[in-house]
Amino acid sequence: MKKIKLIIPILTFLAIFMSCEDFSTDLEVLNTENPDDNILTSDPVALVATGEGILQNWYLTVHSTNAPGAAMATMADVSSCSWGNFGMRDASSEPRVAFNNNSSYSYNVSRSYFNSLYAVLTDSNTLALAIANGTEFDDPASVEMIAKLGQALSIGYLALVFDTVWVFDETGTIAGTGRFESSSTYSEAMTFALAKLDEAITLAEENNLSLSEVALPGGGGANATLIQFMNSMGARMLVGNLRNSEEKAAADWDRVLEYANSGMTADFEIYMDDSSWYDLIPKTYLVYPGWGRTDMRVVNKMDPTQPDYWEDGVTLIEESTDPIDDRLNTDYEYLSSNSFAAARGYYHYSNYRYSALDDYISIWTINVVEISKSENDMYIAEALANKSAPDLAAAAAVINAGTRVVRGKLPEVAADADAIAEAIHHERIVEFAYTGTGLTFFEMRKENLLQSGTLLHFPVPGTALESIPAEYYTFGGTEGVAGTDYSTGGWR
Template sequence: MKKIFLSIAIAASLTSCESIGFDDPSTLTNEAAIDKIKSLGYVLTTSSIQTAFNTTTSNAGGSHFSLWADQSTNTNGSQSWWDFANEPRIRLNNNAAYRGYAAVREIYANFYQSNLDATKVIDMIENQKITIYDDKGADRTQDCLIGAYYAKGVSQGYLGVIFDRGIIVDDANLKLREFPHSYKDLIANGIKHLDKTLQLIEASPNLNFDFLKGVTISKADFVLIINSLSARILSSVAREQAEAAALGEQHWIKVLDYANKGFTKDYTITTTVGGYYNALVDVLERPYGTASYVPVDIKIAYLADKTKKTPNIYPLDNSVILAPIASDDKRFYEYFTYTSNFGILLEARGRGLFSNYLRSRWMYPKQSTLNVAGAINPYFLAEETRLLRAEAKYWLKDYQGAAAELNNPTAARKLKGGLPDIAASAAVLRDALHYEYAIEIDGAGGTFVPFTFMRRNDLLQGGTPTQFPIPQVQLELIGEPAYSFGGKEAAGEKGKYGELGTARDNGWKPSL
């Protein structure tokens, strides 16, 4: 008889991995496990939600996307960060032995595991008609159904944004050994599940969403989270500007609709011991003496410098150290700190990758990490939903409406930055949106923002991969050869579905 697993093998075989750990798991059937452990469905739901929730702000791949977006720079071999920051861009090494492989593998494994656990919960409730109890014996069936659909929606949506293809696992007994679904399929199915979650929430007045340790998310905030994430995911389909435009009016109207129902205040979470913290912001802000472990790329200073004297590559003359910039944006001095200490940046690996700035926006007083009790973690900033509204209007050619979003007195660029109004033209709006993602959102956008904004607006450096491939270890399970994207010599390369897999040399700065 079929055994039940807490960790199901991801994507390819779906049949073998770590068992749930009973005295004799080889003889425990699904039915016996469910009968023996009344809280099994609750445990699976909790695991699924925590994995999906945490991986949206994971640093395993998030720091690498920050490097590809020229939000960050590095010459460190740790996690192969140097390879991702390198200029000119090099091809992504899709090999299980590669030091940077964790960036690909962790995101893939986490989201697929979350999806698979959630699929099992939905099967238990909808097909097996099982009542799910928590560890106190309370009936949590409806809460778990809502949580499972949420985890599936986020997981499948994020997989579609990040990877070029995958497999939609909505059947707990699926045996397919292929990756037949495109990134667009994965995103569409993820959004379908998030829509289903919203429907279930509306019909559940007594929702108790307590699946994250140290925080219970209110029903109202949960609705805002789902709408905000839906807008983020749906806006991130396109791998280039032409594809973003070709998505059409109805697509961007839908993005705008989700964004209109998203956050109007920052959603943050206070760290509790053993609870959620924003691992991406943690690693991006981590000090290294008076320098930074993952410094801010020169792009940030280049965009903010009102004198326009900052170069787009650090001076190669080792006797030159750039002075602090002067900026009209008051936020710049709050969010970023100047240092003449280059820290762990190595000249032998490319002085052009050097930087004089580190992040200081979210630093908890007298602490170097957000993983301490009392630290405030950004999960979704209200300003991102404003930018999503503005960009949706931009693609809808409502330039006046887009400019009104950015010129609103409550917009961060106005209220906190003191910046002047911008004109309602396509070129000005695109530049303003790029600047806001670079300055205001930065690491607080989670795993792939602002990388995906730059991707869909042709702002990535030439040769930058626009997406991750399926990890080599998964391809080997079905006998398919490994493949990859990226490298200056591959600029303009297409993927399996005709999408742009490697950015052309038409980004924010020319490729070296």
């Protein structure tokens, strides 16, 4: 279904998209080739088909090479790559520099992501409007549920990445206090997204709703699993949206715990058919031989005798022989040489790659994990340790029953706040760094661990700024507000 063109007048934001690449300032756009809104929202067959594509379009958007996932992984010093593709080299340059937000920049990884998520939002709003208009569906609750979920995921994933978000649903624009008139801050946008997510969860619970294999292949659409997935997404988005340690301290950890306690009790998997469903970032280009490698900081976490940073002039670092974390043996592969150009910086070098996804990059048609049980467990543990009445013993128990001990064979963590925080951080960068997009960047961001000068979120894409029109701006290096738009801390 064609999308309706996004309308952003200079003084007010009115509506929505025509395509993933179009961005217009027109007050009104006459679509002479496609039906108007009333027809679009009264064709139940076409709308049901649109609904079945909502999650696929969201997934392909956030896992695309045109999205910021690869750049965020290298900025987080969890993956390393000197290739210019997908903004990896520029984003992870040392010292960090401002993001190039010009519309002509070859590696602008925010533009398509921005437009595509708004396209998902447009389709979701069309479904919600059809429900509001009384369009007759065989299962209206199911259509409404996927509409609410699409609204939640599209706005939520815009909030995770950008400083400013335009928020709107089937009722119109929800104006906030963002950088531009009628726009919202990332925190306001996330509030909207989570409200829509809660509505989707309630609809699924009260109506025993499931999704078809077309909408969500791999078995994850069954009612109980779907509800768990949505709750885990709530925890992921709440925690991932935090920009620094000050926001972490003020977060609603009781709400995180409520989501996570109803979240995944087993790994949430999606079937990749290598045609309409596939994961390019992180599960392909960040792990495929010759592309991304595991940053030395992560290697050092699993074996402290390995350096956490590759120094200039070093050509070889020997294989680990006695790691403290057994996953360096089971999930990672040692490499005795580097293919990266030294002139681009020895800091890109690494002696390990992530190999736990070798089945996927060999077979391609296989179930892959989007949200692991371990990811959800860490939200539970983190919430228990940080909520208004902390329960450190319970937090430690969750960690010790999970992948840290079972897979990593690490010693049990004590009921100590600092030890628990470090254990959670360790699991996030070692165990499930290659499941959902951006998880390690969001983790490093909220802990003030991103290298100094690293942008904390992306600006509105330059193409959009030109279309509003609005003055160019960007973040990173020293551009923006220190500690709010770019990191002033860093792990090194």
